[in-house]
Amino acid sequence: MKIAIVDYGAGNLPSVERALRGLGAETERAAEPAQVAGARAIVLPGVGHFGAFVAGLRERNLTAPLRTAYKSGVPILGICLGLQAMFSSSEEAPNDSGLEFFPEKVTALPTNVKSPHIGWNQLRRVRESRLLQGVPEGAYFYFAHSFAAPGEAPAMVAACDHGVSFAAVIEQENLFGVQFHPEKSGETGARVLRNFLESL
Amino acid sequence: MPLARRIIPCLDVDAGRVVKGVEFTGLRDMGDPAELGARYNREGADELVVLDISASFQGRATFLETIRRVAEQLNIPLTAGGGIRTMEEGRAVLLAGADKVTVNTAAVQRPELISELSQQFGAQAVVLSLDVKSGNGSWEAYVRGGRQATGRDAADWAAEAVERGAGEILLTSIDRDGTRSGFDCEVTAKIAATVPVPVIASGGASTFEDFLAVFTHGCADAALAASIFHLETHSIAALKKFLAERGVPVRQSR
Numbered sequence: 001m002k003i004a005i006v007d008y009g010a011g012n013l014p015s016v017e018r019a020l021r022g023l024g025a026e027t028e029r030a031a032e033p034a035q036v037a038g039a040r041a042i043v044l045p046g047v048g049h050f051g052a053f054v055a056g057l058r059e060r061n062l063t064a065p066l067r068t069a070y071k072s073g074v075p076i077l078g079i080c081l082g083l084q085a086m087f088s089s090s091e092e093a094p095n096d097s098g099l100e101f102f103p104e105k106v107t108a109l110p111t112n113v114k115s116p117h118i119g120w121n122q123l124r125r126v127r128e129s130r131l132l133q134g135v136p137e138g139a140y141f142y143f144a145h146s147f148a149a150p151g152e153a154p155a156m157v158a159a160c161d162h163g164v165s166f167a168a169v170i171e172q173e174n175l176f177g178v179q180f181h182p183e184k185s186g187e188t189g190a191r192v193l194r195n196f197l198e199s200l
Numbered sequence: 201m202p203l204a205r206r207i208i209p210c211l212d213v214d215a216g217r218v219v220k221g222v223e224f225t226g227l228r229d230m231g232d233p234a235e236l237g238a239r240y241n242r243e244g245a246d247e248l249v250v251l252d253i254s255a256s257f258q259g260r261a262t263f264l265e266t267i268r269r270v271a272e273q274l275n276i277p278l279t280a281g282g283g284i285r286t287m288e289e290g291r292a293v294l295l296a297g298a299d300k301v302t303v304n305t306a307a308v309q310r311p312e313l314i315s316e317l318s319q320q321f322g323a324q325a326v327v328l329s330l331d332v333k334s335g336n337g338s339w340e341a342y343v344r345g346g347r348q349a350t351g352r353d354a355a356d357w358a359a360e361a362v363e364r365g366a367g368e369i370l371l372t373s374i375d376r377d378g379t380r381s382g383f384d385c386e387v388t389a390k391i392a393a394t395v396p397v398p399v400i401a402s403g404g405a406s407t408f409e410d411f412l413a414v415f416t417h418g419c420a421d422a423a424l425a426a427s428i429f430h431l432e433t434h435s436i437a438a439l440k441k442f443l444a445e446r447g448v449p450v451r452q453s454r
Contacts, residue, residue: 014297019275047299048322111396116324116367118398119421120204120246120451140204140451142246142277144299144324146367162203184277184299186241186453 003197004030004039006066006082008046008056012183016045016079019183023194036065041200042074045183046081050106050147051093053081063099070101075174077196080145083170083177092147101175104153109146113163116146121160121180123168129157131169131176131195139188141168141180148179204451205415205443206246206422207436208400209429211236211270213282214254216262220427221253221378230430233266238273240429243436244453245276249370249424251302252282253345260289264296271297279327279370287316294321302370304329305343308350308357311364318365323397328366330358332387333374339387346374354387355394362395369399370424376404380428383410385418392419400424408434408442415448 005017007029020027020043027043030036044066046053057063070076078086085098090106098106109115120140125132143160151165160168160179170177176196182189211218211233218236219227230236237248250270252263260283267280280293281302290313293301301321307313307328317326331346332339332354339354350357358369371391373384383401392399398421401414405425414420428434440450 012294012299015271015299018272047325048320052320114396114398114421116397117203118324118368119206121202144277144367146323181277184275186275189275 001038001040002026002028003041003043004028004035005043005045006036006057006062007031008053008060008062012045012047015183016043019190019193020197023190023197025197030062031060033061033065036062036069039069039074042066042069042076044076044078044082044085046079046085047144048081049092050081050084050090050098051096053085054093054096054098057085066099070099070175073174075176075196075200078177079183080179080181083167083179084147084149086170086175086177087149090147102149102153102155102170102172104150106147106149109148109166110163116144117162118144121162123158123160124165125158127157129169130171130199131178131192132158133195135188135191141182141185141189143180145179202449203421204246204449205420206400207411207439207450208247208249208422208424209236209240209245209436210249210251210402210424210426212251212253212426213263213266214252215259216266218430219253220430234269234273236430237270240436241274241276244440244451245436246451247277247279247422248274249302250278250280250298252280264292267293267296267298281327281329287313287320290317291320294325300325300327300368302327302329304331307361308341308343308352311360314361314364314366318367323365323367326366327368327370328358328361329370329372330354330361330391331372331374334384334387339390342374346372346377355390358391358395362397366397368397369395371399371401373403377402379404380406382406383414383418383420383423385413388414388418388420392421398422408439411439412443412446412448415443
């Protein structure tokens, strides 16, 4: 069975796909419910707007199979907007619901710092992490976002600070999420993806 | 935990080759974009910018192919642009593998282009390329590769572009570009203080001290240069070491 990279219509699929294949993973782009339902692991990449993301999932009837996959223990990795979509909602699209794997709400970064938060930043670890195994303290990751999940989320294993403390890495049971782009974060990013693949 | 200041090599591309403008004599070939991109990726560049300097209609397909070839070599972000006139052209650049697209002349003529791209792809994917020239204590925005004045104050235009959804400003000083006399820290600091988004300084880079100055006095979030890296005048690693020793936060490879 392959790793399904969810294709909701506007994501940066090729770079995520290239990074995973470079690590030896077999992947397929999943735009059909059956592909999500039959996957051994799922990657939710995402760039752009929260509303467009959840609408893209809805239009392709992917929301229900993603929820089922979560409940049946299939490992899911959300990247950037993909992490945000795992939460209940976002200030970016107040009338849309996310996948609701986590009850917290995604909020805008504060206005006292530059936003979007674009560039390489470091993490602050709050507990043991599977994704960050072997990643040196102080390693930099590439971020590009204006909204973020709260730094108090119980699933958070590492935070990042940019005007506010927000969830940079989340892990809970079969759910994984990174606010940065591992596929754009050089060798350290590749290590995070390899850790995800090795956890399968 | 401060955001690292970025060092960004720039590839000016014409007909599928990296070129460098040489005064009075035209263009000089600097190599294959995919090979140079792979080298900078390996050497610790924080991002790569690829600009289509021919920006001709006929050259568009070649440029998209160049983006594809370069993107395949990278595990760092890629910004691409040059002559982007429509939403469709912007989309094609992103689909070819760029993470961000730059807009310049067409956005001055029709600012809605910025809003459209930003709504579709997010502010983090839209970079305003702002070419400026100084005069009487202020700076004016120029278009068409720095050849045509717009009559618009650079800071005003930057503010409008950000209001419309640009997530970053690539600021080039036409006065300094190609002169090797250092970045224009004054205009960089002015634009950085005007807009709430990151500013990439460009034009005039020559020495390590120029980079230090634009990050400290110029308040730049990133600094871009082309020929000093192509000609291997400076290695990215040595530049970052120099900056780190002087208190500038940079991402250093281990």
